[in-house]
Amino acid sequence: MKFSPQFEQRFEEMVSHYPTRRSVLVPTLLYAQDETGYLSDEVIRELAERLELTELEVRNVISYYSMLTTRPRGKYHVQVCTNIACLLRGGEEIFEHCRQTLGIGGGETTSDGLFSLAEVECIGACSWAPAVQVNYDFHENLTREEMDKILGHYKKKGTQ
Amino acid sequence: MAFLVSHPDEVKIVSQRFGLGAISIDRYLELNGYKAIQKTLAMEPDTIINEIKNSGLRGRGGAGFNTGLKWSFVPKQAPKPKYVLCNGDESEPGTCKDRLIFEHDPHAVIEGAMIAAFAVGAHTAYIYIRGEYRYLSLIMQKALADAYARGFLGKNIFGSGYDLDIYWHGGAGAYEVGEESALMESLEGKRGIPRIRPPFPAVVGLWGGPTVINNAETLASIPHIILGGADWYASLGPPKNGGTRLFCLSGHLERPGVYELPMGYNLKKMIFEVGGGIPGSRKLKAVVPGGSSTPCLTADEIDVPMDFDSLMKRGSMLGSGGVIALDESTCIVQFALRTMKFYQHESCGWCIPCREGTDWLKKTLARFHAGGGIRKDIDNMLYLSENMLGRTFCPLGDAAAMPTIAFVKKFRSEFEAHLEARGCPFEKAGVVEQLPVLA
Numbered sequence: 001m002k003f004s005p006q007f008e009q010r011f012e013e014m015v016s017h018y019p020t021r022r023s024v025l026v027p028t029l030l031y032a033q034d035e036t037g038y039l040s041d042e043v044i045r046e047l048a049e050r051l052e053l054t055e056l057e058v059r060n061v062i063s064y065y066s067m068l069t070t071r072p073r074g075k076y077h078v079q080v081c082t083n084i085a086c087l088l089r090g091g092e093e094i095f096e097h098c099r100q101t102l103g104i105g106g107g108e109t110t111s112d113g114l115f116s117l118a119e120v121e122c123i124g125a126c127s128w129a130p131a132v133q134v135n136y137d138f139h140e141n142l143t144r145e146e147m148d149k150i151l152g153h154y155k156k157k158g159t160q
Numbered sequence: 161m162a163f164l165v166s167h168p169d170e171v172k173i174v175s176q177r178f179g180l181g182a183i184s185i186d187r188y189l190e191l192n193g194y195k196a197i198q199k200t201l202a203m204e205p206d207t208i209i210n211e212i213k214n215s216g217l218r219g220r221g222g223a224g225f226n227t228g229l230k231w232s233f234v235p236k237q238a239p240k241p242k243y244v245l246c247n248g249d250e251s252e253p254g255t256c257k258d259r260l261i262f263e264h265d266p267h268a269v270i271e272g273a274m275i276a277a278f279a280v281g282a283h284t285a286y287i288y289i290r291g292e293y294r295y296l297s298l299i300m301q302k303a304l305a306d307a308y309a310r311g312f313l314g315k316n317i318f319g320s321g322y323d324l325d326i327y328w329h330g331g332a333g334a335y336e337v338g339e340e341s342a343l344m345e346s347l348e349g350k351r352g353i354p355r356i357r358p359p360f361p362a363v364v365g366l367w368g369g370p371t372v373i374n375n376a377e378t379l380a381s382i383p384h385i386i387l388g389g390a391d392w393y394a395s396l397g398p399p400k401n402g403g404t405r406l407f408c409l410s411g412h413l414e415r416p417g418v419y420e421l422p423m424g425y426n427l428k429k430m431i432f433e434v435g436g437g438i439p440g441s442r443k444l445k446a447v448v449p450g451g452s453s454t455p456c457l458t459a460d461e462i463d464v465p466m467d468f469d470s471l472m473k474r475g476s477m478l479g480s481g482g483v484i485a486l487d488e489s490t491c492i493v494q495f496a497l498r499t500m501k502f503y504q505h506e507s508c509g510w511c512i513p514c515r516e517g518t519d520w521l522k523k524t525l526a527r528f529h530a531g532g533g534i535r536k537d538i539d540n541m542l543y544l545s546e547n548m549l550g551r552t553f554c555p556l557g558d559a560a561a562m563p564t565i566a567f568v569k570k571f572r573s574e575f576e577a578h579l580e581a582r583g584c585p586f587e588k589a590g591v592v593e594q595l596p597v598l599a
Contacts, residue, residue, distance in 0.1 A: 017327040025349035027330035064351040067333035083253045085410040122253040126410035136294035
C-alpha cells in the first residue's frame with residue numbers, strides 16, 4: 001500500500017498532535033480516500049496496522065461517517081443538498097434534474113465512471129440555496145441551466 | 161466561496177473583517193489582530209473568565225449557555241491535561257455562519273481559542289472543522305502555520321512564559337458530531353456517539369481531561385470582548401444576551417444571506433426589512449427561527465426579539481441562528497417530513513427513543529404526505545415526539561421531536577387537509593415549488 005509523500009508527511013505530523021494514535025483516524029481516512037477513491041480492504045488493513053487498531057474498529061468508524069465509502073464512486077461525486085433550506089428553493093428539482101441529465105439515481109455511478117450522484121444532508125450553504133458540492137467544490141444559487149453548465153464543465157475536465 | 165451581503169442595521173463585530181483579506185496574517189495584524197491575546201496574557205485567568213461572564217456572551221452553537229460560566233467549571237488543578245476544543249462541525253440545517261468566519265477571519269477563531277486556553281490553563285487546543293469544508297480546512301491549516309511561524313503559537317508565546325499548541329482536526333460527515341460529547345468521541349478517532357453527563361466535559365472531556373468546548377462564532381467573539389470590554393459587549397443586546405449574532409437568513413426571502421445583528425433584533429423586521437420580505441406577492445406562513453431543531457413560529461408569532469430568553473418564552477429557541485422563512489406555498493407536512501428524514505438519517509442509533517422515534521416519525525410523515533395517512537396518525541406523531549423528549553443521551557432526540565410537535569400543533573389543519581385530499585393538497589392544486597429567478 002503506497003500513499004503519496006504528502007500523505008505520509010501529513011500523517012506523521014498529525015500523529016504527533018494527540019496523546020493517542022487513534023485520534024488521527026477520521027481525518028486520515030478521508031485523506032486516504034482522496035488518494036485512492038474509496039476505502040478498499042487494503043487501505044483499511046494498512047491504516048488499522050499503523051494505528052494499532054483492528055480492521056473491525058476501522059470499519060466501525062467508516063460506516064458512521066457519511067463522506068467515507070468502501071465502494072468506488074465516480075471521478076466527480078455530485079452531492080445535491082435537498083435539506084430544508086435547499087428544499088424551499090428547488091433542491092429537489094436540482095436533484096431530479098441531475099438524475100435525468102446523468103441518467104443515474106442517487107448512490108449510482110455513470111457507466112464511464114465519470115459521475116456519481118448523491119442526495120446529501122445540509123452542507124452549510126443555506127443562505128445560498130439551492131447548493132451542490134462536486135467533490136469538495138461548492139456550487140450555489142443554482143438553477144437548472146447553471147447546473148447544466150457545471151456538469152458540462154466537469155465532463156469536459158474529466159474527458160480531456 | 162460564499163457571498164457577502166450587508167444591511168444598514170448590521171452591527172459588525174464578528175463580521176467586521178469579512179471581505180477585508182484578514183485571511184492573511186499581516187492584514188489580520190493591521191486590523192487589530194492578536195492584540196487581545198497580548199492584553200489577556202497580562203491578566204489574571206479569573207479576571208478573564210469574569211470579563212467573559214459579564215459580557216453576557218452565550219454559546220453560539222445552539223444551547224446558549226453563558227460562555228464565561230462554562231469556562232469557570234474547569235477545575236484549577238487537574239490530574240490530566242486540559243484542552244480547548246473549537247466546534248466547527250457546523251451542520252444544523254439552516255446554519256452557514258461558521259463557514260464565513262473560517263473563510264474570512266480564521267485568525268479570530270485561533271485568537272479566541274488562545275484566550276480560552278490561557279483562561280482555563282490549557283496548553284493544547286483543537287479546531288475541529290467538518291469534512292465537507294475542505295477549502296476552509298486548508299485556510300485554517302495555513303492560518304495556524306502562519307501563527308506558528310510568527311511565534312504566536314508554540315513555546316513561550318509573546319514572551320509570556322505560557323506554552324500553547326493549536327491543531328486543526330477534520331471530520332468526515334456527521335451532524336451528530338456537532339454535539340459536544342460526540343465531537344470528543346470523533347476527535348478521539350471513534351464513531352460520534354454521545355457520552356452520558358455528568359460528568360460534563362469541563363470536568364472529564366478529551367482523554368479524560370477537563371475540556372472547554374466552544375462554537376467557532378463564540379470563540380471568534382472573544383477577542384472583541386477583551387478589546388472592547390464586557391460592558392460594551394453586554395450593552396449591545398438585552399440583559400443576559402450580550403452582543404451580536406450572525407443570523408443566517410434562508411428560504412423564501414428576497415435577500416437571503418448572513419447578517420450580523422444585535423441580539424434581541426426583531427424577527428419580523430429581520431424577515432421583512434433585512435431579508436427583503438417574501439418574493440412575489442406570496443404571504444409568509446412560518447419561520448423556523450434558529451435552525452431545523454427549533455420549533456417554528458407562525459406568521460402571527462414573529463413580532464419577537466431574537467434573543468435566547470425571548471424565544472424561550474415563545475416556546476421556541478434561538479438555536480444556531482439559522483432563520484428559515486416559509487411562504488404560503490410551502491406544504492408543512494412535506495417540510496416536517498424532510499426535517500425528520502434528516503434526523504432519522506443522522507441519529508447515531510445509540511438511544512432507542514431517538515433511533516426508533518425518528519424512524520417511525522419519518523415513516524408516518526411519508527405515508528401522510530403520500531395520502532395514506534389515517535386520522536389517528538396525527539395524535540400518534542405528537543405522542544411519539546413527546547416520548548422522545550429528554551429521554552436520550554444527547555439532544556438529537558429533542559431536536560427531532562421539538563419541531564415536529566410545533567408543526568403538528570400549529571398546522572393541524574394542514575395535516576387534516578392531507579387526510580381529506582388523500583394526498584398533498586398543495587401538489588394537487590398545482591402549487592409546486594418554483595425555482596427562484598436569480599440575478
